[in-house]
Amino acid sequence: MRGFVITVLALLTGLFCSSVTYLPTIGNPYSVPNQHITPVYIARSEIDTGSPNIVTGTLADYRGFDTMWETTVMFLSGLTATLILSKSTVGRRPEKEDDYE
Amino acid sequence: MMKDPFGGIILNIAFRMLVPFSVVYAVYVLILGESSPGGGFQAGVVMGFGIVLARLILGEDTVQFNIQAKNSLALAGFGTFIYALAGWLTLFGGGKFLDYSFLPFTAEHAHELHALGILMIETGVTICVMMTILNIMDVLVRRSEDDGSVQ
Numbered sequence: 360m361r362g363f364v365i366t367v368l369a370l371l372t373g374l375f376c377s378s379v380t381y382l383p384t385i386g387n388p389y390s391v392p393n394q395h396i397t398p399v400y401i402a403r404s405e406i407d408t409g410s411p412n413i414v415t416g417t418l419a420d421y422r423g424f425d426t427m428w429e430t431t432v433m434f435l436s437g438l439t440a441t442l443i444l445s446k447s448t449v450g451r452r453p454e455k456e457d458d459y460e
Numbered sequence: 461m462m463k464d465p466f467g468g469i470i471l472n473i474a475f476r477m478l479v480p481f482s483v484v485y486a487v488y489v490l491i492l493g494e495s496s497p498g499g500g501f502q503a504g505v506v507m508g509f510g511i512v513l514a515r516l517i518l519g520e521d522t523v524q525f526n527i528q529a530k531n532s533l534a535l536a537g538f539g540t541f542i543y544a545l546a547g548w549l550t551l552f553g554g555g556k557f558l559d560y561s562f563l564p565f566t567a568e569h570a571h572e573l574h575a576l577g578i579l580m581i582e583t584g585v586t587i588c589v590m591m592t593i594l595n596i597m598d599v600l601v602r603r604s605e606d607d608g609s610v611q
Contacts, residue, residue: 438592
């Protein structure tokens, strides 16, 4: 099982690393998102969202659903950190006496 | 709660000046996040910083900033709920999810509704971020006090 997981992870890592070269360079004006969606956002952001700040318009309005789950992920990660760090033993596997500390 | 202030008198007096400024600045970043750099996440972090600093300085007497651990956990979820509530309000107003033009409030222009919606969701994000930070701090402090590793 462990060897299987390691093999899958190694394959996925190789796949991702090899696909990096096919990504468009950052700031390339002819890449696909810069061809159709970025000009629309820049042109229509203030009309659509009423916000003079394109970043806020995109983050909170065009991509509001994404930001909602971002907030949820942050809440859940904070909750998980709290549960791990707290000393409460509710729902934990019982430990043996001599394992304590 | 920390039982004792964390530094000597000089550190406490110096950091005491930062607390009101950071809280006011957080509200500024939140309110003006729509038209200037900033937004809910940054406002939450700065406000959480102010309150953490106040707790560190005041030690046990932090009555004004005393948010219990269970309340802060619930409030973090409540912030997330405010965000989702904005989406549901637009649904009840007849639009799509998070389409702020359909918020069920009266406004002269559609972009005022958009500003209102953005402010609403950013308030939710701010509450969530701030309470998560306070919550993690509470847990860490309580744990170290139980161990006796903090004098």
